[in-house]
Amino acid sequence: MAHSETKSHQSPGAIRPRRSSRASVRQAILLAAAALLAAACTGGSTGPSGAASGKSIVVTYSILGAVVKDLVGPEATVTVLMPNGSDPHDWAPSAKDIETMTKADLLVENGLNLEGGMGDAFTQAERAGVKRFIASDHITVRHVGAGEGIDASADQLAGAPDPHLWMDPLTIRDVVAALAAELTTDLGIDVSARATDLEARLTALNDRLRAILNTVPPAQRSLVTGHESLGYFAQRYGFKLVGAIIPSLSSQAESSAANLAALEAKVRATGVKAVFTELGTDPSVAQAVGRDTGAEVVQLTTHAVPADGSYFTFVTNIANLVAENLK
Ligand SMILES: [Zn+2]
Numbered sequence: 001m002a003h004s005e006t007k008s009h010q011s012p013g014a015i016r017p018r019r020s021s022r023a024s025v026r027q028a029i030l031l032a033a034a035a036l037l038a039a040a041c042t043g044g045s046t047g048p049s050g051a052a053s054g055k056s057i058v059v060t061y062s063i064l065g066a067v068v069k070d071l072v073g074p075e076a077t078v079t080v081l082m083p084n085g086s087d088p089h090d091w092a093p094s095a096k097d098i099e100t101m102t103k104a105d106l107l108v109e110n111g112l113n114l115e116g117g118m119g120d121a122f123t124q125a126e127r128a129g130v131k132r133f134i135a136s137d138h139i140t141v142r143h144v145g146a147g148e149g150i151d152a153s154a155d156q157l158a159g160a161p162d163p164h165l166w167m168d169p170l171t172i173r174d175v176v177a178a179l180a181a182e183l184t185t186d187l188g189i190d191v192s193a194r195a196t197d198l199e200a201r202l203t204a205l206n207d208r209l210r211a212i213l214n215t216v217p218p219a220q221r222s223l224v225t226g227h228e229s230l231g232y233f234a235q236r237y238g239f240k241l242v243g244a245i246i247p248s249l250s251s252q253a254e255s256s257a258a259n260l261a262a263l264e265a266k267v268r269a270t271g272v273k274a275v276f277t278e279l280g281t282d283p284s285v286a287q288a289v290g291r292d293t294g295a296e297v298v299q300l301t302t303h304a305v306p307a308d309g310s311y312f313t314f315v316t317n318i319a320n321l322v323a324e325n326l327k
Pocket residue numbers: 089164227228229249250251303
């Protein structure tokens with residue numbers, strides 16, 4: 001299949017040190033650098049965790065975690081609770097995870113019931129006095145069936161708030177600005193310079209994604225996904241949500257024969273070239289839709305960060321796959 005994983009950018013041999021007469025000189029330089037690093041680390045400004053502030057931030061899932069790490073840098077310790085690749089819609093914390101949460105200085109959550117299995121744990125953390133930052137409190141929430149270019153008939157839960165806020169870099173930019181302010185007021189950590197830089201990079205990222213997606217002719221900007229995960233993306237870049245294999249905001253809902261028949265009729269009627277499957281989508285159902293309609297079935301990573309841990313790579317990969325398969 002053409003849609004293989006991103007190729008490794010490693011160049012074999014590049015990292016192998018060559019043996020040369022200058023080896024001893026290089027070793028001396030390395031030792032000096034190590035000494036400088038050790039001096040910097042014992043400078044007295046770091047807390048017990050190794051972070052500059054000694055503060056601990058716990059984030060629920062991987063993609064939001066990537067953004068928070070980018071914002072916070074060395075200023076605090078950032079721990080992501082859910083293992084990368086697990087389904088945030090149904091992941092439940094262990095007793096140890098709850099302990100990690102209750103010991104945090106700040107808990108960063110997505111909200112809008114994305115973390116469907118964590119309700120009790122959030123309550124416990126709050127009772128333990130942990131401050132909570134809920135990302136969706138600081139954005140313009142998309143509601144299903146609302147918004148420019150959205151086909152309301154594709155949604156079975158019209159009016160429901162959509163938790164997939166990470167699919168739009170400018171929505172993430174709103175989260176970054178709000179979190180930076182909260183870090184100052186609640187934790188006494190000043191990340192304002194890092195926030196300004198990250199917000200500028202997210203603005204540039206949005207411009208790049210728009211350029212990638214503008215290569216898809218307007219008439220072909222139709223999305224069929226595993227569950228309804230690309231609403232913010234569709235709203236931002238002028239795509240229409242035709243339907244989903246699981247017609248729900250959660251991967252954990254059920255599909256039905258009637259829904260699949262209606263979806264296949266829409267795919268045929270609109271001439272959608274590709275069906276995007278994702279975490280929580282039954283592969284055999286996706287393959288059946290592809291077989292019945294002639295649409296290509298393409299795997300899209302919508303709920304996990306790539307190997308480099310970067311939000312920027314994550315969302316660029318999605319834009320590239322959408323553009324490549326719909327234009
Ligand atoms: Zn989802």
